[in-house]
Structures are given as C-alpha cells and as structure tokens.
Amino acid sequence: xxILVRALIVLTLVAFAKGxxxxxxxxxTPPAEKVQPAEANPFADLxxxxxxxxxxxxxxxxxxxxxxxxxxxxxxxxxxxxDSYPVLFHQELCERYPTAVIDVCNTAIGxxxxxxxxxxxxxxxxxxxxxxxxxxxxxxxRRVGLETAQDCWREMIKQAVAKDVxxxxxxxxxxxxxxxxxxxxxxxxxxxxxxxxxxxFDLPLVDSYSEFQRLVGEGDDVTDYLSQSNHPNRAGHQVxxxxxxxxxx
Numbered sequence: 704x705x706i707l708v709r710a711l712i713v714l715t716l717v718a719f720a721k722g723x724x725x726x727x728x729x730x731x732t733p734p735a736e737k738v739q740p741a742e743a744n745p746f747a748d749l750x751x752x753x754x755x756x757x758x759x760x761x762x763x764x765x766x767x768x769x770x771x772x773x774x775x776x777x778x779x780x781x782x783x784x785x786d787s788y789p790v791l792f793h794q795e796l797c798e799r800y801p802t803a804v805i806d807v808c809n810t811a812i813g814x815x816x817x818x819x820x821x822x823x824x825x826x827x828x829x830x831x832x833x834x835x836x837x838x839x840x841x842x843x844x845r846r847v848g849l850e851t852a853q854d855c856w857r858e859m860i861k862q863a864v865a866k867d868v869x870x871x872x873x874x875x876x877x878x879x880x881x882x883x884x885x886x887x888x889x890x891x892x893x894x895x896x897x898x899x900x901x902x903x904f905d906l907p908l909v910d911s912y913s914e915f916q917r918l919v920g921e922g923d924d925v926t927d928y929l930s931q932s933n934h935p936n937r938a939g940h941q942v943x944x945x946x947x948x949x950x951x952x
Contacts, residue, residue: 745869745907746950749834753800753951764806765793768820768828768859769839771813772876772940777930779813786937789837791944796951808833816843817855824859829866836863837909837947841875841893842933853896860904871950872901874912876943877925878933883916909946918942 744750753763767773767789775787784790793807810827812819817840828836838859844852856872863870874894881888894912901908919925928939935943 744950746835749869750951753796753803753805756802760802760804762804762806764808764831764833765789765835765837766808766828766831766833767811767837767839768824769811769837769873770815770820770843771811772842772935773809773837773839774811774813775809776813776934777936778934779931783937784809786940788935788940788943788947791940792947795944795948799948799951811839814843816840816847817852817859818847821855821858824862828859829862829868833868835869835871837871837873839873839875841873841890841897841912842878844893845889849892849896852893853900856897856900857903860900860906864904869907870904871907871909871947872897873909873943874898876911876935876939877915877919877929879925879929880932883912883919883925907950909943909950911943911946914942914946915939 749763752761755761771779773787773789775782775784775790777783777786789807789809789811793805797803797805808831810823810831817838820838820840836859838856840852840856844855847855860870860872874897875890877883878890881890883890885891890912894910898908898910900906915925915928918928928935928942930936930939
C-alpha cells in the first residue's frame, strides 16, 4: 500500500513539473505580432495634410537645394525662375491641392557643388524648417569627384534625418557634351552614386537622368530639352517637375 501511495505522489509531482515548464515556455514566447506592411508612399501622411482645409491645415514647406538648374538658369546669365522645375512643381501641386498652404523655398546657387552646399546646409536650409528637402548637385559635382561628392551628400542627408526632415535625392539633368546613353560617362557614374545613397538611407529618388535616357533612347534629341549644353529649357524642367509630382499622386 505504501509503495502504491509513493508511486502516485511521484506521478503527481512529475505532472506538476511538466505543467510549470509549459507555462514558462508560453510566457517566454508570446504570440507573434502581425507585421504591419511597409508604407508604399513615404509622403502618404504629408498628402493627407495637403488635403486638410482651414482651420485644420498648416503651411507645408518644400526646399530645393542645389546648383544653377534648380536656381533657374537657362542660357547663362539669363534666369527664368518661373520656368524652372521647383516653380513648375509648386504651381501644379497647388492645383492638385487647392486648400493647401504650400511654400517653396529655393536655396540653390549657380555654380555651386555639394561641398559648399553641405557647408551651408544647416544655416541656409534647415533653419527654414522644411517638410521636404530636394537635393540636386550632380552636374557640378563632376569637379569634385565621386567620393567627395558622396560624402557631402551623405552629410546633408544625415543632418536632415537628425531633424526628422524628409529628403528627396535627384539624379542629374543632361549635359550635351556627354553621351547620355554611355553608362561609363561621368554623369552616369554620379547618377548611380545618388541611386546608391537613396538605397543606403531608404530615401525617395527622382531619377531625372534615367528619364532623359529613356526619352533619348526612344528617339528624342537631348538638345530638345536644353537651353545650353548643361542647362535644361522649359521642356527639360517639365520632365523633372513631372518626376517629382509623381511622388504626390
């Protein structure tokens, strides 16, 4: 009889121990949470803000930082600001969002490259408290080289990200002195460098260079989009503006 009682006690203790082990395992491994899908459009929240009406709307500010192209230079020294892609973008965006208060600031300087652009980024760009910053320096960055240019772009990106400001990177517009269909041309290499940076920081990319390559590859003459060898005309600026506007469709 005593042996039977002892056996029952042992079985009970073993079962209890197993119960504790399962409970501990369940507690240590909670049910897997559902993974939320990544947001397809990084501007989804901003687009909702652009749809707000008074008194719930606010000023939304875009800043364009770069060289002579976003500054609006056509055939130097002529500047046609209202035909430049920042202004074309501004006009179309206001039409798309008629209740939005949209401000576009332009900090671009003709002849500048990303070295000096990065030096004044904090003082000239971030102080404007933008919602979005567009950077366009490739044409002039050929003078400073790929490595230096990429370091300067990276520095500007990091400063903006630290302030929780969205950055959009632009590949270059064409230069008729280079073959736009040559993958080994200096501009093609700078364009690829910007694509790499966009991937590195998971940033939106306006790949103007690829779009002009497509147009030329389909039979257009690159000079149809240029006011001089390295400055777009109105049609060229419209190509870039359309690429930017696609982000806000």
